[in-house]
Amino acid sequence: MSDHLIDLYPLCQGLIAFVNDLVGRIMNAVAGGIEGIGIAPPGAGQPLRDQAALMNSPWVIGLIAWLVAIQVMILWGTAINLLVMMWMERKFYSRLQDRVGIKIGLTSMDFLARIPILGGLFTNFVKRPSHLGTGFLQNVADGVKMVQKENLTPAKADAFTFHAAPVLIASSTLLIFAALPFSDGFTIMQSPNPFGILFILAAFSLAPIGILIAGWSSNNKYTLIGGMRSTAMLMSYEIPMILSLIAVVVLMGTLDPFEIVHRQAQPISASISQLSFLGSAGADGAIYFPNWNIFTAFPAFLVFAIAILAEQERIPFDLPEAEAELVEGWLTEYSGMRFGLVFGFKWLRGLAGSGLLVILFLGGWTGPHITLPLPGLSLAFPFQELWFMVKVYLVFMAYVWISWSFPRIRIDQILNIGWKVLIPIALLAIFLSIALRAFGVYQ
Amino acid sequence: MGVAEEVKGELEAKFPKELKSSQVLRPRAIRVRIDRKDLLPLAKHLKAAGFEHCSCISAVDWVTRYESVYHITSWRRNVLVEIVAEIPHDDPVIDSVYAVWHGADYHEREAWDLMGIRYEGHPNLERILLPRDFQYHPLRKDFPQEVDRQYISRRKLGGG
């Protein structure tokens, strides 16, 4: 646990006081110059006293502090991560394909060199501006392009559901991040959170309705088939996903993500005493073998990882939008930013899925760290969010690796794998977990 | 005696009157020339004799007559028979060999499309390369080659 770097409450208090003061000064300057109006006699100081009092009440300041916190979390949790993950995927699969990939970056903006003051800093950019960047801004450019495009509604489409579906998909995906903790302190639903995992699953399971509605309402055969396939696939992979989750829950005895992560941070000998030779939590800083669920519930991990791969509609399972046969699947008819929304949310689902995988099986945000000797603070380094993001990105990279080296498989094969392979393995995993608990091997 | 002479001998023995001429082109290819009415019996005989592959059907407009040229291959015996069936110019009709070799399907449709030879007995003799509402058979010699170009240049001269 580390202390807070910034306390938001006094910050917001100071901010509001500053705004109040500023407004008062302006009012005084404006109204004070007009004689006879009398709303603000010179020297009264506070023209909007009651309002200022309301704004200064702890209730409002607390609300604003909360909003700022939520905004920062959502922004960092989704928007920034979305860009980072898209960039990582594009760069990574470019290397797999023996090429360099996207290169638009800050250095590509050669107008920076023409700004008189900053010009000296950016002179190098002029020569081959588009060949110098890291490519991070490419996704921003794509997003801007999407925003500029027209939002078309097909003539015979069912306008209400056609427009409602992206909202449903986007909002349900964002709901996941309300309960997905990035660290002990980083969450909107605070610890303890007894049904956090259940909430995430509930939010995960809302998207198929949106996809089905989107596919139907576009009034296009490709989207209809894509929507049907997508729903069939997501439904049938949710079952092994939840079953494999039950195996973990049986081991851990809780649905609280914080509790699950804390239990995984302990050495494995704390749960299985027979494995004490793997090291135990002794002195501070001792390296020990952690109690991650990937070791104790490996079949469940396998099933869960494959199910998450399907939930992301990534390539071995991307039949719903198999571009070679169904053009773009259920999102064929969407255009402009509405397309960008539903398309980009695939990455957010990937982020949420990878995060869930890390929390459930890979020890979440825990890992070896040192405490930085800062005056007045006890900051852990690498801090918890960094551990979490490193793990999530590694898991995500594994998914990218898989999806760019496999062909997509057929819908009947996908469903066969789901029902005939994954569900038996998941049931086996539950059985194993129950056996571990029942015979007292796992405490 | 090579395999081509063998096949030629067989055909001459089986169809003594029908073959107008027969010659060996290369060690593994022969050419026979027949009238259009003898096509189907010859085709059926060839099919029974192991010529299972219909390579190509070409239609040629020799102004005085049409020719429908069949290249029939046997993969196992490795020999090719080129059948030149003559068709009178005023009545461009010939029997379809679709029932013998299904591979003739698209070739006959193409020949009908481009040359206007009607293949009797073809199940679906429609235009294949050109639009359905096209009215001419462009590979005929009386279809002027330069029409389109003149049309385009006139349109250009007219400013459109």
Place this chain on the structure above:
Amino acid sequence: MEWDLVAFIAFSTLELVAAVLVVTSKRLVHSVFWLAVTLATIGGIYVLLRAEFIGLVQIIVYAGAVPILFLFGIMLTRRKIMEEPHEAE
């Protein structure tokens, strides 16, 4: 003010309106959409009643069940599900 009461009134109003729309909608998909809204708001009411587990399970199960209902609706009703342009002629 009792926020629980406000939320309850909001949820139940939404639920009632959606439930009415389920029955009155002419198109299959609209009914399904409103059905999903109805069931999700019932989940919200469960949460308000301090039965979080039931509420979340309600959402998981019914969000899963509704698309299957919809699939059955499409498969088993012989109505045309798409606007075929040439059928208007």
Place this chain on the structure above:
Amino acid sequence: MAEVGAAAEHGDSMWINMGPQHPMTHGLWNLKVRVDGEIVVEALPEIGYLHRGVEKISEVREFHKVIALTDRLCYVSSITWSHAYCLAVEELMGVTDQIPPRARYLRVISNELQRVASHLMWLAAYGPDLGILTGLLWALRDRELFLDLIQAMTGMRMNQNYPRPGGVRNDIPATFERDCTKVVKHFMGKLDEYEDLLGSNKTFHMRTKGVGVISPEEGTEWGVTGPNLRASGVACDLRKLDPYDAYDELSFEQALDKDGDSFARYAVRMEEMRTSCDLVLQALKKLPKGPYRMKAPRRAEGEAYRRTEDSRGEALFYVCGDGSDRPYRVKIRSPIFCTMSAVPTIMRGERVADVISIMGSLDVCVGEMDK
């Protein structure tokens, strides 16, 4: 259109247009499939979108000027098409026996390089069909090497205009042999990488094995040729059966498979790339000295045909002359045109997702199909 409307009324099945603008069609054509759920009940290819009237235009051009048209029959396999035309014209002119030996070997080399480039283009298109974009990038990367070689040979990167009646356009540059050996040996190593990515990939097997099976009888009946028929086990390689150029002086085995499914077609094409590389190396070793072209006559009379093993199957040119310096009639037999007539038979009973797997493995080239 009447039957299409009737089927839609029936309600159980629906028509899907895969084309003319569809990721499945590599080019401009339309495959209408009637599906019952995911099963294809009926498939109707619609072709002709790219008809340019090559046969008609050829009739007003001199014999050697037609080569510029045959180059453009298939943009990924220009040399093999022009080569087939030149062989037919030489036969018509009666100079087949007088082609200089060096020209015959140069033709083999250019043909085989072109075949590898064409098969790589097929592989590049087949990858994204099945969802492996990595395959596309890898195949295009290696195709670039072969395009460079062909460019060194012919001077052009695309639509190479190389064969001539009587030989080839120009001799190879001095460094060609060294470069070619290097590239071909490098590429033979890369072929094993493709085997890792595709051939030994279980998911690839799931998509291609047992899909779109063409039986030998069916394939021969419908006029399927080339790698597609050899995948069914019919030995129909015209380089062996009806040798032209220097093929009878080189030793090679035709690639055969027996399953006739998409995977067999993939395997045959991969094997053919190996064979082609081997042939190039052999021909380079045996390359005789001497002139690379003879002076062919300008006029010709009569009829002649020649068939060659194109990258996609049996290419046949039937050329007639009336004694002038222009062909009287040129008939092109396109292998894909004939394969397309078998598509309704192959497709029946397959799944929609497999339509892509099958059409991709057939290697459609619309330019030569529509002429």
